[in-house]
Amino acid sequence: MSFTLDNLPYSYDALEPYIDKTTMEIHHSKHHATYVANLNKAIEGSEISEKSIEEILSNISKYSPAIRNNGGGHFNHNLFWKTMKANGGGLPSGELLETIVRDFDSFEKFKELFSNSALTRFGSGWGWLISQNGKLIIASTPNQDNPLMDIAEIKGVPILGLDVWEHAYYLKYQNRRVEYISQFWNVISWNEVSNNFLKTK
Ligand code: MN3
Numbered sequence: 001m002s003f004t005l006d007n008l009p010y011s012y013d014a015l016e017p018y019i020d021k022t023t024m025e026i027h028h029s030k031h032h033a034t035y036v037a038n039l040n041k042a043i044e045g046s047e048i049s050e051k052s053i054e055e056i057l058s059n060i061s062k063y064s065p066a067i068r069n070n071g072g073g074h075f076n077h078n079l080f081w082k083t084m085k086a087n088g089g090g091l092p093s094g095e096l097l098e099t100i101v102r103d104f105d106s107f108e109k110f111k112e113l114f115s116n117s118a119l120t121r122f123g124s125g126w127g128w129l130i131s132q133n134g135k136l137i138i139a140s141t142p143n144q145d146n147p148l149m150d151i152a153e154i155k156g157v158p159i160l161g162l163d164v165w166e167h168a169y170y171l172k173y174q175n176r177r178v179e180y181i182s183q184f185w186n187v188i189s190w191n192e193v194s195n196n197f198l199k200t201k
Contacts, residue, residue: 035073
């Protein structure tokens with residue numbers, strides 16, 4: 001088993017002005033590439049019975065920290081890239097929007113809770129919107145952990161993730177994580193998040 005780094009589904013400057021080209025380029029071609037390379041190194045020679053990265057993550061407690069950190073890093077970034085697009089943002093629609101309103105009272109309330117969860121994650125980590133068999137929950141994890149992992153405090157299938165490591169925003173926003181989070185709403189691909197959601201039901 002080995003993993004590869006996919007190209008982004010858009011150009012490095014596609015998310016300007018909200019996420020700058022240089023950050024995207026370094027983030028994908030250096031940071032994500034390193035997670036992939038180190039994941040492949042970490043699984044070289046080990047017996048992996050699982051068939052996918054998702055399955056590995058759901059049994060992560062039996063694997064090394066290197067597989068946990070780099071496997072998480074690979075999965076998390078794949079999800080992150082796909083749930084953003086040029087001219088994104090706006091509102092979700094259909095069943096996803098209905099479920100957000102059912103579980104958080106309103107889209108605005110959801111936005112506030114998600115933003116706050118990502119903002120208050122201490123140090124490096126991720127903010128998440130997850131589905132537990134169709135029920136939506138907000139969570140956050142440290143480092144490259146995620147809610148698929150059997151060691152996660154809150155488990156579920158992540159359908160939207162926000163990288164709040166400093167490497168995701170420092171060049172443009174420096175220490176202003178709050179500003180980066182507020183601009184993230186302009187690049188979300190709600191179609192993709194909705195597809196992710198429908199698969200969990
Ligand atoms: Mn990152």
